[in-house]
Amino acid sequence: MRLCRLALLLALLPFAASAQERSRTLRVSLNTELQILDPLMTTINATRVFAYLVFDTLVSLDAEGQYRPQMLQGWEISADRLTYTFTLRDGLEWSDGQPVTAEDCVASIRRWARREALGGQLMAATREMRVLDAKRFEIALNRPFAFVIEALGKAGHTIPVMMPARIAAGDPNTAVTEIVGSGPYRFLQSEWRPGERASFVRNPRYRPREEPPSALAGGKVPKMERIELLSITDQATRAAALEAGELDFLEILPFDFITRMRRNRNIVVGQPRGxxxxxxxxxxxxxxxxxxxxxxxxxxxxxxxxxxxxxxxxxxxxxxxxxxxxxxxxxxxxxxxxxxxxxxxxxxxxxxxxxxxxxxxxxxxxxxxxxxxxxxxxxxxxxxxxxxxxxxxxxxxxxxxxxxxxxxxxxxxxxxxxxxxxxxxxxxxxxxxxxxxxxxxxxxxxxxxxxxxxxxxxxxxxxxxxxxxxxxxxxxxxxxxxxxxxxxxxxxxxxAGPPAWRADLRGVVPFSFPVFWGLERR
Structure with a gap:
């Protein structure tokens, strides 16, 4: 039975024959299938994983729980704490080659805030949000709001991802259909087979930060050439594929297999805390x-x-x-x-x-x-x-x-x-x-x-x-x-819903959900 399941899995994998291509490809099975691409339309974790692959955020949460600039060079806060001025990093581009601008960011924040509770609270406390120039924008509050930075760096659902203004300006209650981000990977939308496979390749226009990665912050260096999210609904098949080396990473290891996998020197079982x-x-x-x-x-x-x-x-x-x-x-x-x-x-x-x-x-x-x-x-x-x-x-x-x-x-x-x-x-x-x-x-x-x-x-x-x-x-x-x-x-x-991965991978970033920058094969 296991051989039959693995044979079915191999039929889904486009790079099974080439060892060289295999070494540059990360094969992942998430706990839920990727069905919705717009991260404002669902709280399913597969879409959040997708969002952090192809989009980026202005602010990110690090492993110590601190909020750090990501797409931003930084920000300034007025003495009365009612005006926040944000400056983008140099050289940021969308995956279609257009520059990232402050106008894009303002449009993205407005769209997100109409779909999310914390964003709505931020906007209720905002008197004005305006573009200052191509790289700078301002949020002027009408009353104190202590969580402006935390809102823009929110890692939980729903994520304030940035997208071009021409896309973000659409109806916030309608899912976007064109996926253009500034994140470490580019989504191969024409190859997407819902319920089967979603493919990503390195985004050549992405500009990682220079700091080492820390949770969602720092340098999100895409070291794998290609990432494949494979839909495998059967829990035992997922586990068998990981053991056989046909999968590299499971978002959540089926609980019945934890003890056995912990004894397998070719597998690493994560230990989520807090x-x-x-x-x-x-x-x-x-x-x-x-x-x-x-x-x-x-x-x-x-x-x-x-x-x-x-x-x-x-x-x-x-x-x-x-x-x-x-x-x-x-x-x-x-x-x-x-x-x-x-x-x-x-x-x-x-x-x-x-x-x-x-x-x-x-x-x-x-x-x-x-x-x-x-x-x-x-x-x-x-x-x-x-x-x-x-x-x-x-x-x-x-x-x-x-x-x-x-x-x-x-x-x-x-x-x-x-x-x-x-x-x-x-x-x-x-x-x-x-x-x-x-x-x-x-x-x-x-x-x-x-x-x-x-x-x-x-x-x-x-x-x-x-x-x-x-x-x-x-x-x-x-x-x-x-x-x-x-x-x-x-x-x-x-x-804990422990992740598990092949032991020949290094640079796995421990976090509440899978992220795949900085990860490479030994």
Missing amino acids: IDQFLSVLNVNHAVPPFNDPAIRKALQAAIVQPEVMAAMGLPDDMLVPWCGSIYMCNAAGTTEAGTEGLRAASTERARGLLRATSYRGEPVVFLHAAASALLNPIGLVMADQMRRAGFNVDLRSTDYATVAQKRLSRAPVEQGGWSVAPIVLNGVDLVNPLANPLIAYNCVEYPGWYCDPRLKDLTARYSEAATPEEQRALADQLQTVVHDAVTFIPGGQF
Whole structure:
């Protein structure tokens, strides 16, 4: 069976015959397929990986959590901290040969800000954004906003990538179809076969920074001539291909293979920590019964026992955090236990008692279950069982993740095709800033779950203006307390989704998701 799977895989690989071409080509299998090319249209990780290959950002996050100039030479901030002046580096070009200009950057920021919560907050605090000359632009604020640089360097969904003004000026709610970036690789759009293969070659017009790479910052030197993202849905086939040397890199090694791969001297298994791990959460639909009732949400919160959820993942002990109440990730700079008392007290017995005291009388609860996902399948099965034990009438709807993602957009009542709950997994890097954290930032806006709490609105406004780390930390604690009290989402535990790669690769940049600059074969 394994030989048959590998034979099918080899049919997808265009360079299998040439050893020389093989040494210059990186073959990668991501955890999800690349289906959408516009990074503002989806939060699927494959599109984020794609975005960092072909686009670039003005500011980037380094391995120490600092924000550093990337496309920018630097910036100046006025004494009253209301005016930011940005200057582009010399010699930047788009992949079509045109120079990168300040006009391109302003258009790209405006498009991004209309699609993303942190960008929207930045624009709400902006009086004027204007082009000064070909290389300089200015953001003038109407009130203090402490996270201008962090917004432009946001690594979590949705990324503020730069693109030519003629493309960025289009409808922000319509996906771009022409891919022109200034990143280290160029996308071979004519060769793209969705569900099969996406190909990239080095961008000869890219100008890397001189500093060594550090996470998303520094010199993103494209050392591999070609990168192939191969769509392989079967988990065992992915692992077998890595062992056989037909794949070079897996975004997430199937958990059943971790122990075995750790013993293979030809394979390196990564060890993500802190914000490079994932947080599992239960997405709760506040818009329709029964979870429009806060008391019923509290009973649901009590039903989710995190250690049970994490035990189902089948991970080694050093790759999971059995209990984590911090919405900013555990074992990270922003970790806090504020407001977690209710989570710690979770149990079936407590959940049943809380549920009996509510108006819930056995109405169906539609549970969207991504059975085809290696991550979400075990999480969903355990959470659904926990809800049943607590007394909820669970209607489990098992399907693939793409279908779940589509159904989560519906606000219809459950009897008209709507939904009640859906487990999802969030990258830790998406959670560190409260202004971008989806458990907070999508308060009272159109985001699946449709939670809305006035306390969050007030606290995020105050957080955006907080001038000192002490003020920011105190407000972050208050925000987490409200999240758990309002039950915007319910944490299910923190875990690692370890990458794995062939041992003949060097220069792998450890980060929350795969990046491929600086990587070469020994």
